[in-house]
């Protein structure tokens with residue numbers, strides 16, 4: 668089973684690549700087979716992946732902005748290995764509304780990083796509006812979440828950002844601090860989850876929360892059979908398709 672997580676915000680520099688790469692790193696660290704689809708022709712996430720030490724769990728990478736070789740179809744070039752469990756899509760800045768809608772079309776989860784600044788808050792209002800109205804992302808199904816990024820707590824802008832995010836009615840999945848650990852991890856082809864706990868500090872808890880939010884309602888939860896399960900099974904045919912979530916990368 669593969670889940671597709673798309674990181675979007677047409678505002679440049681909001682932290683899309685940082686979040687995509689840290690998500691991939693957190694999955695790799697958790698033993699999940701993860702793949703990057705880099706849709707930004709800047710290729711920042713692909714460059715990050717190239718820096719990744721061979722000694723660490725591998726992450727499959729697809730530079731979707733590159734033309735496939737002449738004898739290979741685009742569909743084939745975009746295919747992730749069949750055992751991939753998590754596909755993380757990094758997107759470009761300055762997407763048009765149409766491109767934004769296209770980028771999130773097959774997403775299971777959408778993450779929007781937002782920085783604490785007036786300009787970024789304004790841009791995020793538009794991005795989230797487009798996702799809700801034009802991409803028709805349902806607000807109530809925990810498909811769309813925001814990440815407050817590069818925050819300095821107890822600043823005026825931090826409080827303004829949190830008030831704004833609260834007012835959206837979209838879950839705030841994490842609040843990431845503005846710390847050098849992200850810059851250091853990016854240079855080494857890792858994420859903060861793969862740094863020493865002393866270096867990553869409280870960020871690790873935020874990343875555990877992000878993974879939980881992504882997985883919680885999508886994965887079938889193991890549960891103990893209830894006493895009335897048997898009689899219920901006899902009354903209704905098993906709804907197989909309902910329980911299986913299969914997505915192509």
Ligand SMILES: Nc1ncnc2c1ncn2[C@@H]1O[C@H](COP(=O)(O)OP(=O)(O)OP(=O)(O)O)[C@@H](O)[C@H]1O
Pocket residue numbers: 678679680681682683684685686707709711758759760816817818843844845846847849850853
């Ligand atoms: N939480 C953070 N703490 C410190 N630095 C950060 C943090 N998040 C992002 N950065 C830094 O901010 C810069 C922009 O981040 P990033 O490249 O992830 O944004 P982006 O949205 O992908 O940009 P673009 O729109 O150009 O693709 C990078 O130098 C990154 O290292």
Ligand SMILES: [Mg+2]
Pocket residue numbers: 683684685707711758
């Ligand atoms: Mg980027």
